[in-house]
Amino acid sequence: MCLAIPGKVRKIFDDHTAEIEIGGIVKSASLDLIPQVVVGDYVLLHAGFAIEVIDQEKALEIFRAWEGKVD
């Protein structure tokens, strides 16, 4: 039930809702819980609400940690 899916913010409307693209499908979501969002951000979508912005720098750390690593 705590499933949340990453999507890209395409448009933001005056009523704190946004159009979010998830794998080619566009969904509408409330921005009530993360009003600081801007177009182009990736957010986590849960039950019709964007709940957090994905930190694009920190998202790369797992690859930095393991890609060069020789066992």
Add this chain to the structure above:
Amino acid sequence: MRYVDEYRDKEIAQKILRQIKSISKKKINLMEVCGTHTVAIFRNGIRKILPTNINLISGPGCPVCVTPISYIDEIIALSREEDFIITTFGDMMKVPGSTSTLEKEKTDGTDIRIVYSTLDALKIAQDNSSKEIVFMGVGFETTSPTIASAILKAQKEKIKNFSVLSVAKIMPPAMKALLEGKEVNIDGFICPGHVSVIIGSKPYTFITTQHKIPCVICGFEPLDILQSIYMLVKQIEDGRAEVEIQYERAVKPEGNKIALDKINEVFKVADSDWRGIGNISLSGLEIKDKYEQFNARKFEVEIEETREPRGCRCGEVLRGAITPPECSLFRKICSPENPQGACMVSSEGTCAAYYKYN
């Protein structure tokens, strides 16, 4: 899909797995307390690829599964009232109450509607002003801010026929209850990623300081899960117990303050019944008196006497004390088509995951 596909890289997964194997010496039990993790672990075959000294146990991480039967009976009683519409997430439809399910009630003609979001329930209220619209407030901290947000919106827009029957729950007190119950030996917690998006990392600190058990807040893709297991094994082998965040792209130590403020505005923390575990002190969210017009407990209905399904061992499964095949009903009379207990109903239930993937 960005932020999904790259976390499924086989080469890196094998690299992490080799590292786990090389540093892991002790025989350990790691518990995941999120149903979405349970499904991700099974779907990706992670239990099968880990060294045999690392045992993964599923805990009480599925909100559908830990919802008491009496609550299902309560919402069914409300659904039978005249001019009521019940709105719910789809997962709740098949959960058995004492003598019925919402699905059966719907077939019998009561107005029960599946919604994707709390705001959809609010829209139904706006479109049906002569009816009472009750939303089933089931979920952990990931979902409770969306319930709070709907109540605040209802108040702002003066929607008077919308209310919530809350059994919203808080996860860390359940982890405390499991540790104090001492029924299962837990050496590390795979902490719930999306609950932690909201609450941050601090609420788990008591587990590392008082119980000396490592915690890692984990994402949901295979690389996330393997890296979290690596981090837990590393802590255990080093003799450390800290709360670490693996799912850093989404979880901040302080959580989502706006979401937490909304929860605190609308809800008060109260004792709560967990199916299989019992009453856990300060583990639930009740609607505050100032929002009582949005609390569906204002309606007085007669609720039938609770009857537990005979032979069902969901409770022990939820506590991690047994695995589903140890229950005599599993695969015999209990299946996703004919579930006896909630752990088989929910797609995130441990019994359903065992049934589908094992």
